[in-house]
Amino acid sequence: MRSISTVVRDYSAAVLAILALVALGGGGLFLFFDRPDLASLAWYAGTGIVLAALAVEILRSLSKGHFGVDVIAGLSMSAALAFSEPLAGAIVALMYAGGQQLENFAEGRARREMTALLGRVAHTSMRYVDGRLEEVPIENLCPGDRILVRRGEVVPVDGVLLSERADVDMSALTGEALPVRLSRREEVASGGTVVGSAFDIEVLRRSDESTYAGIVRLVEGAQQSRAPMMRLADRYAVWFLLLTLAIAGGAWWASDDGTRALAVLVVATPCPLILAVPVAIISGLSRAASRGVLVKSGGALESLARIRTAVLDKTGTLTSGQAGVVSIRSTGVMPEGEVLRLAASLDQASNHVSAEALVREAKVRGMTLSTPADIVETPGSGLEGRLDGHSVVVGGSDFVHGRCEVGDPYMLGRDLPPGTAVVALGVDGKLAGIILLSDRIREDAGSAIRAFREQGVRRFVLASGDRTDVVEVAGTLLGVDDIRGDLLPGEKVEIVLAERKNGPVMMIGDGVNDAPALAAADVGVAMGARGAAASSETADVVLLVDMLDRLPQALAIARRTRKIARQSVLAGLALSLIAMVVAAFGYLPPVQGALLQELIDVAVILNALRALRD
Structure with a gap:
């Protein structure tokens, strides 16, 4: 969600732009009806209001240690009033206020994907209490609670799926259009939208510790950040201001014409520095977020x-990051598939990492697992029990070898690749086979x-x-x-x-x-x-999103964003500088200069928004 200060800033910019537009248009209307005195009064008033608001903004920025190039906009409006050029002042006022509003619009467009993340936070959830459902704030959910997530709702907290399956749309987080299908006991991350039937989950973490809450905090921090290029633009502002004053002062001194100095100030209002960098950076951040x-x-x-x-x-x-079955070796007592099925059936009683890997692999292969009985577990070594009338033992090579009269797991496990773990299986006192596990690339x-x-x-x-x-x-x-x-x-x-x-x-x-x-x-x-x-x-x-290929894409987005930001700044400043020189020689009056600068602003922002596209 947007902060109150951001909402106030956007609202103030919109009001200021409307006032500037009304003043400029009203003055034009008075001039049409042959009342130049009232036209000038309207333009003076519009320029004065925007100038006052700009002065407050400049003072606020200076108090925070930021020196911006909007000082030049203030100088140009002040000079327009001082040289009795109210129309030029009103155009500059509209250019500045409209530029702020245009920047807000562009940033809003650029933040779309990031704002979508923030706007999806769930506030309540349906929790089971004594066999019935009650709606509670998500802050009240605790690990172990059982909750119902209905179709169309956003998963409020991280949890473990208790239903047989769940279909969840994770596109807001990952950019993937296809829903993710989850099976019983798989973890369900908060932030996804339920697109299938309702399902139950067991809460894993409190709401403020869940995946989506962490993402929201990260997004809010990203939106408040200032990029080095934005701070660099502030440093450029000092030199640009000095250059502008030098050209304006030189034009006035050489021609003894104050309107030339005014024209230089008008076209020097460097919106490329004010607008281009933040719009491009936010566009890049948003584009990367849309790719997960x-x-x-x-x-x-x-x-x-x-x-x-x-x-x-x-x-x-x-x-x-988790062990997977890479090979099964049988002694010939039973087929390789049966070695896996029996080992996984007994390992249902263990929460060891390798046991989970065997159970997971058996389910992937569609095997029907038997229910173990008379289980005895030796922590860190293996399990013993009965399956389908047979005495079964599963675990490390030493553990199984010590409980089998026939067969040696070490002989069966020769020539293992580095990093391979071995799970051995014995049935009725005979070694049945070994299963090789590895963390696969x-x-x-x-x-x-x-x-x-x-x-x-x-x-x-x-x-x-x-x-x-x-x-x-x-x-x-x-x-x-x-x-x-x-x-x-x-x-x-x-x-x-x-x-x-x-x-x-x-x-x-x-x-x-x-x-x-x-x-x-x-x-x-x-x-x-x-x-x-x-x-x-x-x-x-x-x-x-668990997809490594998104990182090179993010790198490409970052490089393109940086290139576009520099492009916008350099092109915009170059055009402003050319216009300043033309104005200094008297070929660009203040009013036409203000209109030209507005065209440069629009072009710069449109170019910066290219960072949103591939």
Whole structure:
């Protein structure tokens, strides 16, 4: 939601623009009816009102340490009144007030995707209490509560799906048009819209800790930020003001004609500096948000445009972040599929990571799992129990080998690739087979790195806390330039700092242990779709959708935005400077100069809005 100060500013700009337009139009009407005295009075009044409002704005900016080029607009209006050129003053007043309103409109257009994120916050939810439903504020929801999310509603908090399936539209967060289908016990992220039947979820986190609440905080921060180019524009303003005064003063001194100085001031009103940069930056931020990449500030967007080196975490960033079945080896006692089915059936009783991987794989393959009985779990080692009348044991090689009279898991598990975990299965005292698990490289990791290289990122460093041999396998497959394993969080920070000597560095990670390195990088990118909250809060950029290819797209958007902003400023100032010289030689009267400057403003803003498009 927009802040009160923003609403007041937009409302004031609209009122001021209307008053300036009424004064200019009213004066023209009086002139048509042959009342030049009343026409001048209307123009004087309109110019005076806008000038007074501008003076207040200038003083407010100066009190905050910001020196803007709108000082020139104030000087031109003051000079118009002093030189008895009320029509020129009224046109400049309309140009300034209309320019502010045009900027508000352009920024509103540019913020569309970001504003859409803020406008989707749920305020109440239907909670089950003693078997009945009651509507409660989402602030009252606690972990463990069961709530109903109805068709068309926004998921209010993060939760675990209790119904068999759910269809959720995540387009506002990810930019993907197709709904996401979720199955029972999968996590449902807040912020999506229910497009299928209603479903129940169990609350995982309080509303202020949920995914969407964090995104809202990040968006609000991004909207309040000032980009370095915007601060640079303020510094340019001082020099531009001095140049303007020099040209205006020189024209007056050489010609002894004050209207030439006035004409110079009128065409010098540098709206390209006032309008172009913020409109372009907000357009870029909004465009990135529409692709599922939340850039927290204009400064981060500019830094992203300069990136030349990327330091990458492995687990959860370039890999899936969860173990997956890569191979099944059977001793011949039963088919490979039955080895997986029995192991997964018994592992339903465990919450170990490898157990979850087996159950997940069996469900993907459409297997019907049996219900285990007489379960005995040895934490960290394995489980024993009965399935379909058989004595079954599943777990690590040592655990299963010690409980089987026939078969050796180590013989079956020879020649394993680095980073592979083994789950063994024994049935009725005989080794039935082993299942190989590994954290697989994401399918989009290689293409994302290639896309980054096409965007000018020259160097990639894979930095991970995993074993070096495992990291080397992943790094070699992906073709990165440097591979580091067995790293502590502090050592990742040292790598980031060392790489900065080669140019701006981007760090991409998803875990709590990545947060220090993300903070140390020029641009920290958090895998917010499934990453830890600490990394998302520390990072400059948050990937809202679990798709790596969106990051190279965001880099392209950032570079194009920076190019368009510079283009708009340089072209606009060049045109203003040419017009100033023409006015200084007396070939551009104040009124025509004001109209010309308005055309330049419109052209500059339209060019800045190109950052919204691909």
